[in-house]
Amino acid sequence: MMRALLLLLLSLVALPLRAEEVVMGLSKDSVNITADFDGSEILIFGAVKREAPIRSDPPLQVIVTVAGPVTPATVWRKERRLGIWVNTDAVEIDAAPSFYAVATSAAWGDVISEVEDLRHRVSVARAIRSVGAPMNIEDSQSFTDALIRLRESKGLYQQRPNTVELRDSTLFDTAISMPANIVEGEYTTRVYLTRGGRVVSQHASVIQVGKVGLERWLFNLSRNQPPLYGLLSLVIAIAAGWGASAALRALKSG
Amino acid sequence: MQIYLPIAEVSVNIFLLFGLGGLVGILSGMFGVGGGFLITPLLFFMGIPPAVAVATGANQIVASSVSGVLAHLKRRTVDLRMGTVLLCGGLVGAALGVWIFNLLKQLGQVDLLVRLCYVVFLGIIGGLMFIESLNALRRSKKGAVPKRRHHGWVHGLPFKMRFRTSGLYISAIPPLLVGLSVGVLSAIMGVGGGFIMVPAMIYLLGMPTKVVVGTSLFQIIFVTAFTTMAHAITSQTVDVLLALVLLIGGVIGAQFGTAIGTRLKAEQLRIALASLVLLVCFKLALDLFLTPADLYELGTGGE
Numbered sequence: 088m089m090r091a092l093l094l095l096l097l098s099l100v101a102l103p104l105r106a107e108e109v110v111m112g113l114s115k116d117s118v119n120i121t122a123d124f125d126g127s128e129i130l131i132f133g134a135v136k137r138e139a140p141i142r143s144d145p146p147l148q149v150i151v152t153v154a155g156p157v158t159p160a161t162v163w164r165k166e167r168r169l170g171i172w173v174n175t176d177a178v179e180i181d182a183a184p185s186f187y188a189v190a191t192s193a194a195w196g197d198v199i200s201e202v203e204d205l206r207h208r209v210s211v212a213r214a215i216r217s218v219g220a221p222m223n224i225e226d227s228q229s230f231t232d233a234l235i236r237l238r239e240s241k242g243l244y245q246q247r248p249n250t251v252e253l254r255d256s257t258l259f260d261t262a263i264s265m266p267a268n269i270v271e272g273e274y275t276t277r278v279y280l281t282r283g284g285r286v287v288s289q290h291a292s293v294i295q296v297g298k299v300g301l302e303r304w305l306f307n308l309s310r311n312q313p314p315l316y317g318l319l320s321l322v323i324a325i326a327a328g329w330g331a332s333a334a335l336r337a338l339k340s341g
Numbered sequence: 342m343q344i345y346l347p348i349a350e351v352s353v354n355i356f357l358l359f360g361l362g363g364l365v366g367i368l369s370g371m372f373g374v375g376g377g378f379l380i381t382p383l384l385f386f387m388g389i390p391p392a393v394a395v396a397t398g399a400n401q402i403v404a405s406s407v408s409g410v411l412a413h414l415k416r417r418t419v420d421l422r423m424g425t426v427l428l429c430g431g432l433v434g435a436a437l438g439v440w441i442f443n444l445l446k447q448l449g450q451v452d453l454l455v456r457l458c459y460v461v462f463l464g465i466i467g468g469l470m471f472i473e474s475l476n477a478l479r480r481s482k483k484g485a486v487p488k489r490r491h492h493g494w495v496h497g498l499p500f501k502m503r504f505r506t507s508g509l510y511i512s513a514i515p516p517l518l519v520g521l522s523v524g525v526l527s528a529i530m531g532v533g534g535g536f537i538m539v540p541a542m543i544y545l546l547g548m549p550t551k552v553v554v555g556t557s558l559f560q561i562i563f564v565t566a567f568t569t570m571a572h573a574i575t576s577q578t579v580d581v582l583l584a585l586v587l588l589i590g591g592v593i594g595a596q597f598g599t600a601i602g603t604r605l606k607a608e609q610l611r612i613a614l615a616s617l618v619l620l621v622c623f624k625l626a627l628d629l630f631l632t633p634a635d636l637y638e639l640g641t642g643g644e
Contacts, residue, residue, distance in 0.1 A: 122582070124345035125352055165636050171629045173453055174638070233637030267345065267352030268388070302347040309348055309577050317573030320400050320581045321566055324588055328407025331592030 107147070108136040109288045111278045117295040118265065118274075120302055126267045129153070129294065132260035133278055145283035147256040148191065148198040150209060152279075153263050153294070155186030155243075156272030162230040162237075178230035182216040185270045187244050190261045192251040200284030207286055209279065211235055211244050242266035271297050348580035349393040355586060357387065362401065362587035366594020369405045370412065371602040372539065372554065372614045377402050377532030377565075378463065378621060380587070389583070396572035396579045397587070398532070402565045404588035405595045406558045412599040413555030420552050423504045424559040426513050427520035427538070431564045434524020439571055442529050458530050460626045466540050467618035473544070474611035481608060508549065515546060520560065527564055535561050536618055543611075550607040 111133030118127045131151050141147075160183045166175040189211060191198045199209060208214050217231050238244040243266065251261040259278075274294040280287050298306055309316040344355040361383055365376035377398050384394035413419050445454055502513045519541045527534030535557050542553045573579045602610060 120345055122345055123343060125343040160639060163638050165638070167632075171453075171457075172632070230637065233635070234639065237635070237637065237639055267343065268350065270350055298347060302345065305347045305581060309573070309579070309581075313574045313577055314570070316577075316581070317570040317579065320573065320579050320584055321403060321569055323581065323585060324400055324404035324569075325407050327585070327588050328404040328592050328595075329411065331589075332408045332411040332596060335593075335596045 106137060106139050107280060107287055109149075109278050109280045109290045110134055110136055111276075111290050111292060113276065113292060113294060115294070116292070117297070120271070120296065120298040122301060124267060124302075126265055126269075128262050128264045129276075130260065130262050131276060131278070132258075133290070134259070135257050135280060135288075141256050142282075143256075147253070148193055148281045149251045149253050149259045150192075150198055150277075150279040150281065151190045151251055151261050151263070152209060152214075152275075152277045153186065153188045153265075154184040154214060154275045154277075155296075156270060156274075157182045157184050159183070160234060162234050164230065164233075178217070178227055180215060180217045180231065180234060183234060184214055185243065185272075186265065186274065187211050187214050187238075188247065188263045189245070190247045190250040190263060192249070192253045192259065194248050195246075198281050198284070199279070199286070203281070203284060203286050207279065207289070211246055241268060243268070265296075269296060344582070344586065346389070346393075346580050346583045348578065349389050349397075349583060351388055351390075353387055353389070358583070358586045359590040361387075362405075362590025363594040364590075365401075365587075366405045366408075366591035366596075367598040367601070368594075368617070369402070369535075369558070369591065370409045370595035370598020370600075371605075372535070372598075372610065372617075376405065376535075376591075377527075378459065378530070378536055378618075381532065382621070382625070390578075392576060392578040393580050393583070396569065396576065397583045399565045399568040399572065400579050400581070400584040401587040401591055402532075403562055403569060404584075405591035406562045406565065408592040408595040409558045409599060410555060410562060412596060413558060416555075416603070418551050419555035419559050420504055420548070421559065422502070423509075423516060423546075423548070423552075424556045426502070426516045427523075427556070428560045428563050430517040430520025430522075431524040431527075431534075431560055432567060434521040434526075435528045435564055435567050435571075436524075437521075438525040438528025441525065445529075455530055456625060456629060458526070460622055460629065462526065462530075462537060463618050463622035463625070466537060467615050467622055469544075470540055470611055471615035471619060474608050474615060478608040478612065504548075509547065511546065519545060524564060528568065534564065536614075539614070550610065554602065 111131065114130035114132075118129070131153075135147065160180045162178050162180060163174040164176045165172045167173075168175070189209065195210070204210050204213055212231070212235065215231055215234065217227065235244055239246075242264075245263070251259055253259045274296055275291055276294055277289060277291045279289045297303070305316075308319070342355050343352045344358070345352045361380065365380045368379065369376045380401065381394050381398045384398065385391055389397075410419060501510060503510050519538070523534040523538050523541065526537060538557045538560070539553055542548045542557065543550060548556070569579055605613070
């Protein structure tokens with residue numbers, strides 16, 4: 088009884104703060120990796136639910152992020168030793184999303200403040216967590232920068248300002264393209280509504296990315312029954328070698 | 342047309358892969374090398390993870406070698422007895438090599454060591470072969486009779502065996518040792534080892550060039566089959582789909598390669614192989630010495 092009352096009270100207090108709420112939809116909630124998979128585009132759209140009339144100042148902004156499974160990553164730095172370029176320093180980055188795209192409805196500085204970015208981990212740099220670098224490395228930030236640069240060049244990290252279309256501060260949509268080299272797993276899609284750099288509402292949804300059909304079967308076989316998988320690849324190799332030579336002989340004699 | 346590889350987890354152009362397989366197949370049939378020293382770096386350039394490239398390369402070599410051996414068997418240019426002796430050494434060597442490889446992996450820097458291995462071995466073998474075959478070519482042009490193979494220390498060793506196809510009567514110890522050392526190197530470098538095996542057979546064992554190619558292919562089948570199984574079980578990095586596309590191109594190429602190889606003179610064959618080995622060596626050395634475009638690189642350790 089007490090708890091119910093408390094909840095009611097809380098929701099009454101919370102209501103004015105949550106004057107604007109975001110709802111979102113996805114063009115698809117799963118991405119199937121098939122043999123001819125060549126990347127995928129996901130349409131993310133939604134609307135702003137509100138009970139009060141639209142405030143125009145500060146203007147409403149929208150941020151959409153898509154984050155792939157988080158894994159640790161190692162970044163190496165080369166140095167010239169005895170004339171040869173050698174990997175000398177390594178920094179283990181504790182958690183970095185394998186894919187990360189940020190789309191915003193305006194320039195980055197206009198949609199979110201530094202403090203709010205820090206709190207919600209919205210930008211690419213904030214989404215990567217690097218706790219401690221080894222003692223001998225002073226500029227560990229340059230390793231994180233390198234990770235972002237390398238993944239950006241592969242299309243795995245995307246920073247796309249001004250790509251969210253916002254109509255009448257109510258309807259929004261954007262398209263995020265995933266490259267062909269994405270990994271399997273749960274991709275979290277988040278929408279943030281901001282006003283004057285502050286997050287006023289957010290909503291999250293999950294896109295499942297997974298292999299299907301032959302791809303799924305081969306992958307599972309290689310993980311669950313490695314000896315069988317190894318034998319299968321050998322049998323295929325030997326059969327193909329023998330088959331090609333037999334076929335060519337038949338061609339020559341026939 | 343793009344194809345998504347289930348184990349490598351990347352999407353690549355299927356025709357590019359097919360062409361790559363064909364090119365390597367031609368080389369494999371011509372020279373009796375598996376082509377691993379070429380296919381593995383080329384797969385790196387296409388963006389396939391190194392671990393997958395090495396393991397799948399081994400699988401692909403099995404196919405092109407089977408196809409090549411069948412063509413050679415028909416011409417009776419495979420010394421099965423010699424091949425078996427080499428193979429015995431090779432399997433022991435490969436197991437030893439895998440052990441060394443894992444030891445080095447714990448120490449780090451295995452990537453650099455593999456590259457250095459490539460540069461040093463390709464450089465030495467390519468250089469020696471090039472000079473030797475150039476001399477041989479000059480001699481045959483002058484019309485001089487090629488020197489009879491001299492009997493050295495190799496012939497004083499015990500456990501003599503008769504290798505009829507090669508026309509040799511030598512001890513089994515040198516072929517065993519050759520097989521062993523090539524086995525070690527092939528496991529470390531992730532290749533079949535044909536480019537080391539072929540010169541070793543010609544210059545160390547004194548086998549006739551025509552027999553060398555078929556015999557080398559014969560023993561490569563088993564060493565790479567062993568490597569494929571080892572990778573499939575320990576690191577699970579064999580991509581069967583990638584191998585399939587490569588080997589379809591490869592087996593066709595191998596048939597053409599064998600046909601080309603029988604038409605060329607032995608000296609020309611050797612000089613062509615030597616140039617190719619030197620070319621790959623030069624490219625790899627350049628990568629080591631030139632300032633890289635990006636000083637940072639993503640490790641595969643954490644993934």
